[in-house]
Amino acid sequence: MSEPDLNLLIALDALLTDASVAGAARRLGLSASAMSRTLTRLRTATDDPLLVRAGRRMVLTPCAEALRERARNAVHEARAVLRPSASEPDFATLQRTFTIRANDGFVEAFAATLIAAVSAEAPLVRLRFMPKAEKTSAHLREGVADLEIGVVSDMGPEVRVQALFRDRFVGVVRKGHPLATTGEVTAERYAAFGHVVASRRGRSSGPVDVALAALGLERTVVAVVPSFPAAIAVARASDLVALVPGSYLNAPPQNQEDAPPATTYAFELPVATERITISQMWHPRLELDPVHRWLRELVRTVCRRQVPL
Known part of the structure; x- marks a missing residue:
């Protein structure tokens, strides 16, 4: 029985990662024609086209999709076997x-x-x-x-x-906002103001709304932004209430003397929500x-x- 050419694994990994003959050739430092010949050998070895044209680009076949992670892991393990072992990395020179x-x-x-x-x-x-x-x-x-x-x-x-x-999530408003200056933040007062929500997927509701609904209350979400920093920025410049993770507010200033004055006020939510891990x-x-x-x-x-x- 003839042994397979294990060098083909490296080429297979590059081709399945880039889904491009030219991209795989650049990755491995080969010419496009050499990589094209290697793809022909891989097609013979696997009995599958692996890459097929779809319009102006190449796409993986179902077989190639199934092989992609296995090829990646096989190449990684092979390199790990051949890499000199060191009991402790030299972190002073590690690049x-x-x-x-x-x-x-x-x-x-x-x-x-x-x-x-x-x-x-x-x-x-x-x-x-x-x-x-x-x-x-x-x-x-x-x-x-x-x-x-x-x-x-x-x-x-x-x-x-x-x-x-x-x-946990906390509420954030601008310094001087009514929720920051007058009395306890109750569920009723919290729901009375407009809100800005951070969501990558554009969602405007979540666990806070469920908790408010249980009290017969509903908040008005005026805006949805893609990130928590954006939500803070909107709240800082308006009367809207932002909802952000408490950890986001825990970043220590790099220099206490140069720390900017607080421009926002954070408060515990007046409704119970589950913590997130x-x-x-x-x-x-x-x-x-x-x-x-x-x-x-x-x-x-x-x-x-x-x-x-």
């Missing part, structure tokens, strides 16, 4: 870039502290924060992101999950990577220092 997928609220609340913690131990390590346009594990599976931070939702059974902290998620192929494990531990330490679990 590596990690991509962290997180929403704007997490970045504003924790990024500065996390960057400082990473730089203190590994000055040549870089962090790249990537926005979360949607909840999906594809970025972890395909190696586009090294870590994803947020609420766990349909990530798949293989994704590793570690809880970082529990969060914020977790970090990663693909199992990075489980035993000592540098990735170091990063995960730093993320957990920074988060729990600001917001207890």
